[in-house]
Amino acid sequence: MTALAVPAGTLARRRARTAAWSALAAVVLVVLTGVALGTGQLSLSGWDALRALVGQGEPGNVLVVQQFRAPRVVSALIAGAGLAMAGSVLQRLFRNPLASPDTIGVTGGASFGAVLMLATGASQQLIPLAALGGGLLAALLLGGLAWRSKMAVTRLVLVGLAVQQGLAAAVNLMIVRFPAELASSAMQWTTGSLYGRNWTEVWIGGSAIALTALAVLLCQRRIAILDLGDDSAGGLGLDPGRDRLRLLLLGITLASLAAALTGPVAFVALAVPHLVRLLAGPPTLGTLGLTALTGAVLLLSADLLVLHVIPVHGLPVGAVTATLGAPWLLALMIRQGRPPQRSN
Template sequence: MAVEVTTPGTLPSVRQRRRALRLIAVCAIALVLLTILAITSGEVPMPVPSALRAAVGFGDPGAIYIVQEFRAPRLVAGLIAGAGLAVAGAVLQRLFRNPLAAPDVMGVTGGASLGAVLVLAAGAGQALIPVGALGGGLFAAVLLGVLGWRSGLPVLRLVLVGLAVQAGLAAAVNLMVVRFPKELAGSAMQWTAGSLYGRTWPEVQGAAIACAVVLIALALQYRTLAVLDLGDESAATLGVAVSAARLRLLLTTVALAALAAALTGPVSFVALAVPHLVRMIAGPPTAATLAATGLAGATLLVGCDLAAQHLLPIDGLPVGVVTATVGAPWLLILMLRESGPAHRRNT
């Protein structure tokens, strides 16, 4: 049985806009507080004024080094990756009208993991891991498109093919990790669990520029996405080549998700859960709710990373473990909700 949700094609009400704007404001305030916490807390705690001065290059040289070389890159990486994953998940769920569509379900994060592990297996430096992850994510998108193309990219077929692609790529990653030398296996396992540890400014700056380009490309296609929300038949009546438009949006969204995964590794459930939470709070999808989704994803990932660093009694715990722990119950609730009597009556 297909699990689908429909998106209203009506214009958002004033009340919905206000809810979206309030959510944006709440997330922005939360991000400011999390930013202050991220740059002040750690093995070397700092007062807020000292940390803020160090962030802009003033004050004690040791404080400047700690904030600018360790804490700030990790924080910015979490902001970029969280926003990118959440927006990618929201677009995929709208594109396929399926609440389970997400990069970690459709095979994108599995491809990113395979690309990163291949870079490690080739003996390349850590700096090339994001490049390998991006290539792996795009490879997964191409594989997904090829395997689903015969049926004109229908929703259910792509989701099922994505699950198969994700499982196959995860198996390949596990096989390679098992055959790694011991000195490489630890690095590979930490990355594939999803971690913000050790991010550097060149990696963060490169990801920020690439994500900005992809987001611009996505914004240029937003009107097409809104038309597709009306349904394939209505979109075709309005002159949209449905299969080609869906494929372009798919590739753009996968590029965004792959760039985010290249920065953090395959962090689970951010792309799946955040769009649902935003819809529950702010209502049907609009441009404002998409912006709120990005801010909420950044807030969730940075918050989970801070919890992994400072609240849990395990040193070096990857943030992906925390997001998976938070997201697994949500996935179970979602599946039970979608299989309930009310949904069955609508299918």
């Protein structure tokens, strides 16, 4: 059933449900942010953490909150929202619930670019830029294969899986050949980590992610028209093939920017859109906003688990999201493999 055929009462209920879940997610996000800023070896109350965030209070508190905790928290919020929105866009464009940056080569490209930069001994500040370049390179490779073979975008997920695995093999080969001191850094980055984020990375990466996310929101109507099918989209003035490839590049850019900020954090982009559809119904502009909030909540929650609950020092946040996401992916694949139920 398309949005045009949904009764007004049903649409109103869906909007109310989306608004309620969005409000709840926003409240949870504020609470988690307060906990993240105030918890650690230096424990602060929520009020003291807030005062330190705006430069008031004890100088030591201000230093810890502003320079160490806040960049990490903001990175988690921005990257989580960006990854979740990218996953939602890619799943709609591919018409495949398994499509995400994790499965079409984007995270593999980001890892390849970052590890290659580590191999050259370049400055650590260039690693996010190399990750972005690697993710976009994977996107160009995917788009080039589609353009030359006239392959439908909806079938590119299979090619993306092959690209992802090939890039992962290249990354593993480089890590094996690394000196021990570089191998540890490379392994931590390729798993996805929020460790050591600074305000320069946050401002540059966050600004780029925000602008790309705004472009995605502005394209929501175009995506909704493509949801109606290629014939209907063509009748409404779109070029389905060209518009899908353009929106594909936009979604991949958003995922690449998020990966450049935090590393290739797994399964956020895959799981969050499914969870939002389960809670709020079919995708709309409102559910896309809820998707961003939920992605931020998920990644910040995983980082709090890494820092304060799991007794493993230096554990990357991507290890937690991958552990949580693997059963989800298995259940999703089993569900997709089941034949449709027949009504009597």
